[in-house]
Amino acid sequence: MLGTVVKQGATPEEYLALYSENTYKIITLFGLDDAYHAPWFIALIALFALSLVLCSLRRLTLFARETKVVMLPGEDKLLKMDLHSYVPEKDFDEVLGLLTRRYGLAVRDEQGVVLEKGRLSRYGVFIIHASIIIILAGSFIGLLFGYKGFVTLKIGETKDRLVLRGKDPAEMPLGFAVMCKDFKVSFYPTGEPKDFVSTVEIVENGKIVAGKEIRVNEPLSYKGIRFYQSHYGSTPVFFFNVGGERVVLAEREAFRKNSLLLMVARYERKVHDFGPGVLVAYLDGNEPKATWFLKNVDRLREQNLQGIKVNLNDIQERPYTGLEVSRDPGVFVVWTGFVFILFGLYVNFFVRHRRIYLLKTAGGPLVAGTALKNKGNFDKEFKKLLEEIHVHTP
Amino acid sequence: MNVLIFYSALFCYLLSSLAYLVYLVYNKKTVEKAGHYALLAAFFIHLASVVFRYFQAGHTPITNMFESLSFFAFCIAGFFLFLKRTYAISSIGCIVLPAVSLLLIWALTYPTDVKPLPPILKSYWLPIHTTFSFLGNAIFFISFLVSIIYIIAEREIKRKKSFLFSARFPSLETLDLINYRCMSYGFPFLTVGIITGSIWAGFAWGSYWSWDPKETWSLITWIVYAILIHNRLAIGWRGKKTAYLMIAGFISMLFTFLGVNFLLGGLHSYM
Numbered sequence A: 001m002l003g004t005v006v007k008q009g010a011t012p013e014e015y016l017a018l019y020s021e022n023t024y025k026i027i028t029l030f031g032l033d034d035a036y037h038a039p040w041f042i043a044l045i046a047l048f049a050l051s052l053v054l055c056s057l058r059r060l061t062l063f064a065r066e067t068k069v070v071m072l073p074g075e076d077k078l079l080k081m082d083l084h085s086y087v088p089e090k091d092f093d094e095v096l097g098l099l100t101r102r103y104g105l106a107v108r109d110e111q112g113v114v115l116e117k118g119r120l121s122r123y124g125v126f127i128i129h130a131s132i133i134i135i136l137a138g139s140f141i142g143l144l145f146g147y148k149g150f151v152t153l154k155i156g157e158t159k160d161r162l163v164l165r166g167k168d169p170a171e172m173p174l175g176f177a178v179m180c181k182d183f184k185v186s187f188y189p190t191g192e193p194k195d196f197v198s199t200v201e202i203v204e205n206g207k208i209v210a211g212k213e214i215r216v217n218e219p220l221s222y223k224g225i226r227f228y229q230s231h232y233g234s235t236p237v238f239f240f241n242v243g244g245e246r247v248v249l250a251e252r253e254a255f256r257k258n259s260l261l262l263m264v265a266r267y268e269r270k271v272h273d274f275g276p277g278v279l280v281a282y283l284d285g286n287e288p289k290a291t292w293f294l295k296n297v298d299r300l301r302e303q304n305l306q307g308i309k310v311n312l313n314d315i316q317e318r319p320y321t322g323l324e325v326s327r328d329p330g331v332f333v334v335w336t337g338f339v340f341i342l343f344g345l346y347v348n349f350f351v352r353h354r355r356i357y358l359l360k361t362a363g364g365p366l367v368a369g370t371a372l373k374n375k376g377n378f379d380k381e382f383k384k385l386l387e388e389i390h391v392h393t394p
Numbered sequence B: 001m002n003v004l005i006f007y008s009a010l011f012c013y014l015l016s017s018l019a020y021l022v023y024l025v026y027n028k029k030t031v032e033k034a035g036h037y038a039l040l041a042a043f044f045i046h047l048a049s050v051v052f053r054y055f056q057a058g059h060t061p062i063t064n065m066f067e068s069l070s071f072f073a074f075c076i077a078g079f080f081l082f083l084k085r086t087y088a089i090s091s092i093g094c095i096v097l098p099a100v101s102l103l104l105i106w107a108l109t110y111p112t113d114v115k116p117l118p119p120i121l122k123s124y125w126l127p128i129h130t131t132f133s134f135l136g137n138a139i140f141f142i143s144f145l146v147s148i149i150y151i152i153a154e155r156e157i158k159r160k161k162s163f164l165f166s167a168r169f170p171s172l173e174t175l176d177l178i179n180y181r182c183m184s185y186g187f188p189f190l191t192v193g194i195i196t197g198s199i200w201a202g203f204a205w206g207s208y209w210s211w212d213p214k215e216t217w218s219l220i221t222w223i224v225y226a227i228l229i230h231n232r233l234a235i236g237w238r239g240k241k242t243a244y245l246m247i248a249g250f251i252s253m254l255f256t257f258l259g260v261n262f263l264l265g266g267l268h269s270y271m
Helices: A002-028 A039-069 A075-080 A092-099 A119-145 A331-350 A375-391 B002-026 B029-057 B065-086 B090-108 B125-158 B172-204 B213-235 B239-264
Strands: A083-086 A104-108 A112-117 A147-154 A158-164 A171-187 A193-204 A207-215 A220-222 A225-242 A245-250 A254-257 A260-268 A277-284 A287-294 A302-305 A308-327 A354-361 A364-371
Touching (some): A039 A119, A075 A354, A075 A364, A092 A112, A092 A354, A092 A364, A119 A331, A147 A225, A171 A308, A193 A220, A193 A225, A193 A308, A207 A225, A225 A254, A225 A260, A245 A254, A287 A308, A331 B172, A354 A375, A364 A375, B002 B029, B002 B065, B002 B090, B029 B065, B065 B239, B125 B172, B125 B239, B172 B213, B172 B239, B213 B239
Antiparallel strands (some): A083 A364, A171 A193, A225 A308, A254 A260, A260 A277, A277 A287, A354 A364
């Protein structure tokens, strides 16, 4: 009784609760973005999962009870079924032999047999519900033990940490290093990107242990951590000559020569009308100062800082590749759930449970049949079976 | 060339629509036959157009609005033909085929030229995911139309009136049975569509589920249809109530397909 209440009352209710919350989420998606990981949302999903578990357990107890009930009904009961017919001219065993070609034996006793087909379909709903629980469990594992982040790599660069996604980006060690050997973008004649490929190697304990050309749709997987091609871009690098020494600096990178400590503070692609320029910060004693170097203005390309001649030789754009990094130990659980739910749907909608009874009576063998779903189809099949029995000669 | 085939398919669909409308008014068996053959011709010409475009583009032609609407219409016509084999539902053709024709005309308002494929769509999952999704959509589109007819027919029967040409439409039981059949095909297709999309996302975006608007709305649609199935199979709802839920489910699905593309954007909006 309690189980009935849980199933019919709570499940649609849970669905509806989930539905309205989701709609609400869509509306707030413009402002609130991490609501799908909010505790109340997870609590709702957990409640939904709990009701599914209860519902499935109830179904299981029903199955357990049901298997004992299967037995051969009497002649009067069989005659009440829509589909029944006497085959007086035939031998009981002959009819049975014909029926077992397509139907499996369920019960056999002195008086007759019960045959059936598609018994699995009774478990369809159970399989579907169980697989939803599996999928939810898998996603929960991912939520607990997985993470998502990214790394950006310039050609030739090696990194052993990733930046986690979230409100406050944090760095996390990968446990090994990734090196970008090469990165290429190709374009269609229309100017839209056609393909982007990062040639990447995994270095662990100083040895190259894996390598792959990562493309969109073709991630690299190593030790449960997957690398996906997600975006690309370019960062500028600056070629300086500091007191006769050639120095290559990226943005926010510092360099010390004797008493001079300088850093590339800011890069502008266009400083007024003078073209690209960099703001270089340096220390004058303890006082921080800054000055602009402009690539296209001779007077500002070469400057004297703290008595050392600093020359901006060139600015180049260096491409980098953006790799999405994720670890999700629950993903195989989820995929198992997917396989089962597809199987369950097939069983539930396309396998039909049908029973045929064969009884020894005074008027000869009596055949009767029942089907729960798609009765019209079974009607045809039953008539065909009877016809086959009538024409069959032993 | 490809657009020429497309136009001839549209022409046959329009012929078929006309034939079914004439059949509805005059109840002539020969006209119904003509409509059926026009539909068959339209379907196969449309198939040819899809196949031709596949070879012309070098990828599955379901990547923008023109191709999607065309493929959606193609699935509707196909499923209607499939249903016609079992049920006497020719009279519904006077609604389904004008709808198919309108979809194709709508498709023509979008650029019909073949666009280069963005890297994200270069995957074996593209044909699998889109075919299952659009088949599910098409099946539920037909059940949506059937549900509307059901609601109108039932109301008129209750008022003991007969609506225009009511005698030509299938009985309420047949309509309800078709709704059930649509549910039992549409729901598995929708599920496969979502699952294949999810697996694809697992290869392309780094996560099998990222609560992108399209994913979320497809889940909402799935839940609406799941409620419908529960109400029908567990509680035993029939007829009008299921018809209303079918309409609700379709509106949600329409939003998944169009609303997300036009209004919300996200990872999934391909125009």
